[in-house]
Amino acid sequence: MKKNIFSIAVLTAMGSTAVNAQALPEQLTVKPVIDLTAATFYSDKSYDGMTxxxxxxxxxxxxxxxxxxxxxxxxxxxxxLIAVSSATFGDGDAAGITTGDERKTSLEQWNLGWRNGSVEDATIDASIGRQKVQIADGFLVAGxxxxxxxxxxxxxxxxxxxxxxxxxxxxxxxxxxxxxxDALKTHWYYLESSNKAQNEAKLWSADFEYQYANSDFGLTYLQITDVADKETQRDxxxxxxxxxxxQVNEQLALAAEYVHQDQxxxxxxxxxxSAQYTFDQVKYQPTLGYRFSSFSEQxxxxxxGNTDAGFGTWFQGEVAANYSGPYSTNARIHQLSLQGSVQENLHLGVLGYKFDTIDKSSGENLDGAEVDLFAVWSPTQNVNVIPLIGFYKPKKDVNNGGAQMGDxxxxTYAQLILQYVY
Known part of the structure; x- marks a missing residue:
């Protein structure tokens, strides 16, 4: 009952805002936030260790x-002030992380901040509260x-x-x-997680960005200050x-990052x-990309996690990154991509991966390959339709150090995401 009352209260406030917008002071702008996403998934194989x-x-x-x-x-x-309601139905996901019985409504975000200008022009922006935070390109922290x-x-x-x-x-x-x-930006963070799956970690971080001509350089320091279980490697x-x-020229872009981790x-x-090359003289101007990434044994x-850059950022492989592994540890990953917009509102892409386990001495072998084909279609400004089909081939099954059950x-993996954003 409390969840329903909270949801109704937020929606009522949104409705009142829309009705009374003309009565607000000129300095005050209030807008509703509505983001509805529904998705259906199918995986021919399972990675839950049971079926x-x-x-x-x-x-x-x-x-x-x-x-x-x-x-x-x-x-x-x-x-x-933003609430979220979520649910999983059906069999639960392919890794058995969800069962299909999950339902929850809660306060997702509240924050209070000040900046000395517009979002684009501000040189100082300070905020506190419960909110999503991404550090740099999300290689370390993406919410x-x-x-x-x-x-x-x-x-x-x-x-x-x-x-x-x-x-x-x-x-x-x-x-x-x-x-x-104009060239140097600094970012300072203190973050507390209540997520038990993340060991309820608390951390602080400082990030520096320097821009020179067509080059961007960055430096991040991050330290975990507290965790729930101090016997883990995260402490x-x-x-x-x-x-x-x-940005070498209009066609070629290069990027790299290195993390030294003290445990x-x-x-x-x-x-x-990584390297990306855009064939700007070819129809649809497709972009071909290659990235090699390496994550040491521990x-x-x-x-x-995922960022606004879309598929293939730091969740590498829809099956591998979400259900079977590897999960950005003890792995070398080759990624080859080809993407392009065939219409203003239709983007197509294909991502190919090769996964190599670095240390197989423990018996774990998550070697494999995956190909994902996807589209992002936006029939209106507020609606996105995102189908994807993937093919994942492990080198080993669960009985020989792999994760895939049976064989x-x-x-064959498929998903369809429907999204409405106001």
Missing amino acids: TDSKSWQEVVAKYGVEAEYKLDQGTLYSS DALNFGKGYGDELDRGGAYYLAARQSFDMTAVLHYQIN DLKDIAVRAKK KQGNENAWYA YDGLFY KDTN
Whole structure:
């Protein structure tokens, strides 16, 4: 009953805002937030360690609330209040992380902030509250987006919608963006997670961005200050990351990042290097990309995840990254991509992966290959239709160090995502 009352209260506030918008002061802008996503999934193979049957399931996420800005003589105050309702239906996902019985409504985001200008022009932007935070390109932190269901126990359940990552906000944050000059930007973060699957980690981080001509350089320092279980490798973990991006010309873009990770039992590392070439003289101007990434045997990927860049960012392979592994540790990954927009509202892409396990001495062997074909169609400004079909071929099955149940045959995986954003 409390959940329903909370949802009704937020929706009522949104309706009142729309009705009384003309009565608001000129300095105040209030707008509703509505983000509805529904998805259906099918996996011919299972990775839950229990059944060889295929899995079919559905996920639903609804985010709703309000965002507000108040213009001052010396900047802008801003705030938001957003709730989220999520559910998983059917068999639960292919890895058994959700069971199909998850339902939850909760407060997802509240924040209060001030910046000394518009979003594009502000040189100082400070905020506190419960909100999603991404550090740099998301290689280390891309929100608190790990959404377990009841498959690993009720204590880890965040309400399902594992793939759609229904909840992405850190429980408490303090964030400062300070632009020193046109070339140098600094970012300061304090983040607290209440996510038990992330060991309820608390951390702080400083990030620096320097732009010179067509090159961007970055430096990130991150330190875990507290965790729920101090016997894990995450306790007192420290990361130092350096990155660079270079737009060589209109066609060619290069990028790389290296992370040195200091853990109690030793040092780990991760890195990637990528190149993208756009054939701007060819119809549809397709972009061909290659990226190699490496994650050492005990590397902790922290809060990595998907970003606005879309498929293939730091969840590499729809089957591999979400259900079978590897999960950005003990792996070398080759990625080849080809993408292009055949119409203004229709983007097509294909992603190919080769996964190599670095250390097989423990018996784990997650070698394999995957190909994903997808489309992003936006029939209107507010609606996205995103179909994807994938083919995943592991080298080993679960009885020989792999993760796939039953056999090592090619798994056919399919998903369809429908999204409405207001």
